[in-house]
Amino acid sequence: MSTPPSDWEVVIGLEVHVQLHTRAKVFASSPWGFGQEPNEQVDPVVLGLPGTLPVVNREAVEKSILFGLVVGASVPEHCSWDRKNYFYPDNPKNYQLTQKDFPVVVGGQVEIELPGASRNVMGEHKFIRIHHAHLEEDVGKLSHAGSGSLVDYNRAGVPLLEIVTEPDLRSSAEAEAFLRSLVAMITQAGVADCDMEKGQLRCDCNVSIRRRGTEKLGTRTETKNLNSISSVRDTVIYETARQIRELEAGRSITQETRGWNAELVRGYVLRDKEDAHDYRYFPDPDIPTLKISRETVTRLSALVPENLYDRQRRYIANLGLPYTAASVLVNDRALAEWFELAVAAHPANPSGIANLVANDLLRDLAASATAPVSLESCLIKPAQLAGLVKLTDEGVISKQQAKEVFTEMFTSGRDAAAIVDAKGLRQNSDTGELEKIVQEVIADPAVAKSIAEYRAGNEKAINALKGPIMKRTQGKANPVLIDQLLRKFLG
């Protein structure tokens, strides 16, 4: 479904608009946030009242630079803002402040991971180049009521980073993988929350097709204002199929701007090239060119988290984690850092720790009775989890018992050792006592047949002796020790 017939290749470029994580708007001090009453987050500057002037929000600039550093872009010495002039009721000044010629981020690339053959198998990795990213202002929201429309300017002036890729994506799966990777990198660096439910991430999707093996790009269409990853995926699939159908029917592709109806899973024409806007860009005279100091760049560099796939490679290569666990951990920076703290407390068994974190911990966090518990408020601390794994590794408790102890730790936050003692779970590792019990069981005629079989070469026959031993120790015998003792006495 996601791959076009083999003789056509799809070429995709994305423009991703991300609302940056700031408290105030990008050129005004008005606060912003989701779910406010209409026009409550509007000040004279946001409303574009005559005489008002923009002043750039430092945090928005720094978040943009941080994004650039995250994707390995160069941070330019200067950036500046331009006016994009067009009339629309949601655009308070009838020009949008954006960056046309000197954006805050130039270049960079985003590593993506395509789905593997199965969940346990790592897929192909690719790099998608970023052309640039520019810092601009969002517009207000229009809603329709009867014969008229209503305008709410709460969203107007919210800082938007528009991230523009090179036309490097070749399938809907790549587009989807790119967006997932981008969102993970942006959220892990604290640049933005990318909550798509709240419209914090919106995409414009440029699609063209060409004969496989040819260089020349086909005529592209731009589908605007896609507000979910699945809409981007569906748009690419839809638009690829449509363009192939057109070309194979002997028609040509019109360079046009399109809209997307997510409910009907269908695109439609908004306007063709003839109607293209003349935006009359020019440098905004109210905002001087901004010099970006290298001190700022150095300071922000320190905030760049480890790249998600670098981390994944390290977990697999250095810590010996299976791909499945590694991929789960690296998608959540807080979880990965939590995991690493636990590993630091018990470096001998990262896989054992990863297993508990990626399975038991995530499951219990998500399934908490009231609301999902965050990692921060979780009662188990990384060193405590490490302690639990250590007890298991030392054979003090069995893996089965470890699950039971984990559940108790999750609700009480007590140390594993204390829970083990309180519950009397500690395995009997007293060699002298166990030797005696093992010898008694061996002497029991009821197991003579099994002993004979074992001695005849049937390895599994030894297990028949373990049951009675466990029974005599009320299950507390250290199974590793019992196995050793049995083999010793049975020769």
Add this chain to the structure above:
Amino acid sequence: MAEGFDIDHLAKLARLSLTAEEKALYSSQLNQILGHFEALAQADLPALSDDARVVDEAALRSDEPGPVLGSAAVTRLAPASRDGQISVPRVVDDES
């Protein structure tokens, strides 16, 4: 330099509707003015430099939320409003 001057296109871009008389008047006046601008086309000019207008990060605003007008004040300014929002004629998708 003034070739291709299209008063209808400009009026549309600028969201102005002009009567036939206004079109004739503005066309002739703008052509006259643009003729006077010919000196600009002839002049030997330096490359563009923007160094007179550079600020450093001290000119940026801190991310501190400030006061808002409130929707009552916003709608009081507006020529038409409803339920805290500004009313306009019905907007057709991406009308341009």
Add this chain to the structure above:
Amino acid sequence: MGEVLHTLSAGELGRRLAAGTLTSRALCEALITRFKALNETVGAFTHLDQADVLAQADASDARRKAGQGRGPLEGIPVAIKDNIAVKGQPLTCSSKMLAPLVSPYDSHVAERLRAAGAILYGRLNMDEFAMGSSTENSAIRKTFNPWDLARIPGGSSGGSAAALAAGLVPLSLGSDTGGSIRQPASHCGVVGLKPTYGLISRFGLVAFASSLDQIGPMARSIEDCELLLNALASADARDMTCFGPADRAFAPSGDAKKLRIGIPKGFLGKGVAPEVAAAVNAAVAFYRAQGCAISEVELPSSDLAVPTYYVVATAEASSNLGRYDGVRYGHRSASAGTPVEMMTASRSEGFGPEVKRRILLGTFVLSAGYADAYYVRALRARAKIRGEYLAALAGVDMLLTPTVPTPAFKVGEKASDPLQLYLEDIFTIPANLAGLPALSVPCGKSGHLPVGFHLVGAPLSEAKLLAAGRLFEAAHGFAHQQAAL
């Protein structure tokens, strides 16, 4: 008492207020009386809330009585051009487009004036959105030159100049994009200063051409002009182009007799009326006699200034005025239709002919296919002009020319010829293009009509310009002059 108060300088009024021989209420009542008698004739004000003025005056008197006076402007009325926002007052820019607008916020200069204890005294007429040189483009009313009521007061700050010349107020604020303070100051025989770009915050000044606009003080004497400048100039974090250092004092400094004054070569030849040339030459002779070094300077790109200005200014204006569409505030057309039709009708009804002309011109010079030939070349020409001015001002302290080539013309005389009107600004425009401070000083009469000369200095050389102005003013009888009405 009321008969003489309007003739006094702001400095003298301040001294009497401080001495307790005058109250702000008495001063304001006297001025209101004069307003009632003369404003219909002169047309300087578009709005004066008398009750509000008297309430401000009473508050000022109470502060002073309580020993909480705020400085030399305490209790002194300052009239404000109607493109500078004052909370609770109209902000019409003399346009039908903004006729319904009452500003919900204060400009930076309004805040500064309040902090200085001044009385924010009414709204002054202007060319619509500051586009014009005669105030004939006001959609609200005509303003007449107090020295000859058949003539224009100049513009766009015509109301600001006429109010001073008619003795309606001791101080006023104007704004200057291409000469809009200096040209009407010259025509009305008053002092007008366009400060260095960035010295005074533009926050709350309705934008015409953002990279050229500056608010400036207007007064009947250099001393009063300084007084007002000192109150206005300060840094403001709400205007990224404003670097005004906090509370810089602009008292005249240095020995004005040692100033080096440059006369741009050929300037007096360019359509300058003989009486204007004579008055300006007399001023040059005065400075030479005082011991100033007079020299000729070359400004080879002067001819580019007017076209450069009109490209840059109209380009910015076409964008700045885009926000007036009848959606959020101001005039909305009653004719229904689609949003595009509503916006188009609102703008077509709300803007006057000159504003439309400049919007169309600015739209053209920015439009696809033409921006490089016009807008980008104008930016390059601007850089060249700025470079030539800075180079010239490295060798002299200031440049002296007429402010305007001719005295005030008759109402209606040039209304039909925009290009002719644009040439009114030939001497004043370069200071805006180069961001330089410039001062117009009254220096004589052409018949009964005032004439001024124009000084342009290096960035932040306001104190030098004012010192030169004082030297001239002290030796001549033009300070505090008012038209007989």
